[in-house]
Amino acid sequence: xxxxxxxxxVPDTTSKINFVDDDTKFDVQGVQFVIxxxxxxxxxxxxxxxxxxxxxxxxxxxxxxxxxPTLRKALAIGADRAIRINAEPIDGFFVAKQIxxxxxxxPYDLIIAGRESIDYNGAMVPGLIAGFLNxxxxxxxxxxxxxxxxxxxDREIDGGKETLSGSLPIIxxxxxxxxxxxxxxxxxxxxxxxxxxxxxxxxxxxxxxxNTSTIKFHKPEPKQAVKLVDSDxxxxxxxxxxxxxxxx
Amino acid sequence: xxxxxxxxxxxxxxxxSGFELASYACELAKQTNSSAIAIxxxxxxxxxxxxxxxxxxxxxxSDSLNEFNAKLYSDVISQASTNFDCDRIVLSSSSDSKYLAxxxxxxxxxxxxxxxxxxxxxxxPFTVRRTAFTNKAxxxxxxxxxxIIIGLSNNSFGxxxxxxxxxxxxxxxxxxxxxLAVESTExxxxxxxxxxxxxxxxxxxxxxxxxxxxxxxxxANTLGAATxxxxxxxxxxxxxxxxxxxxxxxxxxxxxxxxxxxxxAIQHLAGINSSKIKVVINNDPEAPFFKxxxxxxxxxxxxxxxxxxxxLKEFNLQNS
Numbered sequence: 001x002x003x004x005x006x007x008x009x010v011p012d013t014t015s016k017i018n019f020v021d022d023d024t025k026f027d028v029q030g031v032q033f034v035i036x037x038x039x040x041x042x043x044x045x046x047x048x049x050x051x052x053x054x055x056x057x058x059x060x061x062x063x064x065x066x067x068x069p070t071l072r073k074a075l076a077i078g079a080d081r082a083i084r085i086n087a088e089p090i091d092g093f094f095v096a097k098q099i100x101x102x103x104x105x106x107p108y109d110l111i112i113a114g115r116e117s118i119d120y121n122g123a124m125v126p127g128l129i130a131g132f133l134n135x136x137x138x139x140x141x142x143x144x145x146x147x148x149x150x151x152x153x154d155r156e157i158d159g160g161k162e163t164l165s166g167s168l169p170i171i172x173x174x175x176x177x178x179x180x181x182x183x184x185x186x187x188x189x190x191x192x193x194x195x196x197x198x199x200x201x202x203x204x205x206x207x208x209x210x211n212t213s214t215i216k217f218h219k220p221e222p223k224q225a226v227k228l229v230d231s232d233x234x235x236x237x238x239x240x241x242x243x244x245x246x247x248x
Numbered sequence: 249x250x251x252x253x254x255x256x257x258x259x260x261x262x263x264x265s266g267f268e269l270a271s272y273a274c275e276l277a278k279q280t281n282s283s284a285i286a287i288x289x290x291x292x293x294x295x296x297x298x299x300x301x302x303x304x305x306x307x308x309x310s311d312s313l314n315e316f317n318a319k320l321y322s323d324v325i326s327q328a329s330t331n332f333d334c335d336r337i338v339l340s341s342s343s344d345s346k347y348l349a350x351x352x353x354x355x356x357x358x359x360x361x362x363x364x365x366x367x368x369x370x371x372x373p374f375t376v377r378r379t380a381f382t383n384k385a386x387x388x389x390x391x392x393x394x395x396i397i398i399g400l401s402n403n404s405f406g407x408x409x410x411x412x413x414x415x416x417x418x419x420x421x422x423x424x425x426x427x428l429a430v431e432s433t434e435x436x437x438x439x440x441x442x443x444x445x446x447x448x449x450x451x452x453x454x455x456x457x458x459x460x461x462x463x464x465x466x467x468a469n470t471l472g473a474a475t476x477x478x479x480x481x482x483x484x485x486x487x488x489x490x491x492x493x494x495x496x497x498x499x500x501x502x503x504x505x506x507x508x509x510x511x512x513a514i515q516h517l518a519g520i521n522s523s524k525i526k527v528v529i530n531n532d533p534e535a536p537f538f539k540x541x542x543x544x545x546x547x548x549x550x551x552x553x554x555x556x557x558x559x560l561k562e563f564n565l566q567n568s
Binding site: 011013014017019026037038092093096118119120121122123124125126127128130131132136137138139140142152155156157158159160161162163164165166167175176177180181182211212213214215216217218219220223224226227228229230231234235237238240241242245247248 | 316318342343344346347349350353354355362373375380382384386388390391392393428429430436439440444447474489492495504514521524528538539540542546551552559
């Protein structure tokens with residue numbers, strides 16, 4: 001079984017969010033980048049499939065050279081080969097077009113991406129790839145088992161979950177639940193050494209243009225200080241919620 | 249050119265989010281000098297939608313659509329958008345709509361803008377404000393594509409009441425087969441899901457154990473709210489994963505979010521930031537949540553929550 005895991009290179013969850021170039025670009029100064037958490041759950045699930053069912057794992061990223069440490073980390077966790085499509089990931093459409101085009105030439109049985117990246121939150125890359133290539137797609141995927149070319153998956157729905165069955169090839173948008181946070185792997189020294197020897201191939205982008213552009217970023221208005229209500233005066237809290245905030 | 253909005257239903261009734269979508273679609277149509285059409289799938293009673301300006305609804309009825317299937321549902325919407333020449337499609341931020349949106353975008357060669365919180369500030373190029381960086385920032389994003397799909401963030405636009413008379417039209421669709429089959433569905437019955445709720449009562453490790461969640465559930469019942477929890481609580485298995493809100497859990501955009509015994513880690517705050525009013529109840533006045541909240545009570549949840557519940561019951565009686 002050949003697995004492709006799509007890796008987004010995103011600011012760490014605790015990063016301060018600032019913008020530069022007249023608020024048109026994210027300020028990367030001093031920011032630590034990581035594998036998008038939703039992708040990392042998928043990569044870890046792929047590792048289980050590799051270890052138990054002899055799958056091979058390629059990881060792919062659309063990005064410039066700065067994503068290479070993130071791809072090396074994926075190799076150190078256990079992926080076999082990394083591919084970087086050498087282009088600025090301008091929007092989800094552009095990224096999905098690039099990856100779909102790559103898959104057309106290099107078919108996979110299972111394609112795993114995150115349900116969304118935690119930076120631009122586009123929530124479209126796996127779905128667009130599925131649509132472009134007409135491959136079955138399940139997102140918000142919290143469980144994935146594969147046996148004899150058949151997939152059983154759980155999808156988180158509003159207020160519960162749904163169990164689906166399908167067959168390969170399939171594309172999923174993964175999230176926590178595929179594995180738990182405690183299952184995530186920190187690369188060990190051996191993995192890091194091996195990762196240096198593994199192929200990290202750079203390919204030039206396919207000829208597509210993005211279909212959106214960011215005009216400007218804004219940061220939320222600074223918050224007003226919290227209004228504290230004494231715990232012996234909860235009538236006041238209800239009064240504020242009813243008359244001031246008008247949410248009751 | 250027209251605006252099409254897909255209005256979701258559950259148990260044969262239009263979901264509440266549908267009224268906000270209808271309001272948005274009608275205002276968008278006004279702004280673009282076009283008309284707004286709604287489409288529903290297996291929803292017998294669509295009359296309420298006319299209270300929010302929609303005067304035409306396409307009704308799709310098919311047994312093959314009884315269970316949600318993203319591919320088939322996106323086919324339905326795509327056929328309607330082509331037949332009625334719709335270049336703007338407005339979808340909700342439910343899990344189902346977010347699931348089908350990119351499939352639809354690929355099919356009709358559209359730009360997909362999700363987490364949208366405003367009407368366009370500019371029509372040429374079409375520019376809307378959306379949240380990004382998990383609610384830590386906003387992005388004014390534009391698209392020059394002919395077709396644009398707008399994923400409207402829950403509770404971000406509000407309702408615009410405008411009663412009109414409704415014409416209903418049965419819409420026939422051609423459906424392919426899908427390889428994906430739903431084997432089973434588990435849904436908590438009789439409770440409100442986080443995505444559909446106006447009010448969410450959320451609790452964290454401060455509750456000390458799953459056996460104390462009756463306090464949270466009682467308060468949620470009184471408020472007609474959904475219950476949610478912090479990441480450690482779902483990690484420890486005190487509550488199901490579907491209740492976990494935050495950066496790696498469910499995003500929450502509700503009118504009122506009440507956080508009980510949750511310290512307010514940055515990842516949690518990111519997930520709930522687009523809620524309008526935040527109330528925190530915590531015995532630690534230094535908890536970071538107090539910096540993110542609108543109203544706060546410093547106190548022991550085990551004393552404050554039951555007391556608040558009693559007071560709210562009195563409030564409900566007086567206001568009913």
